[in-house]
Amino acid sequence: MNKQPNHCIKCTVVSCANHAKKENYCVLDAVKIGTHESNPTVSQCVDCESFVLGNCSTDNCNISK
DSSP, X not given: OOOSOEEEEEOOBTTBTTBOSSSSEEOSSOOOEEESSSSOXXXXXXXXXXXXXXXXXXTTOSBOO
């Protein structure tokens, strides 16, 4: 797997195994976006279905901004 940041996919979810760690980008070539709602109306209804929980401690599992 390519572990280099994909500068076309910004990501701030550092608890994801696909996060670039040193930069707020994803390392995947593409991500799958989906929803858990039949008719999404707000951003909270949209999900990154490429999310994979990574190994993390209390300090680095926070969402950075």
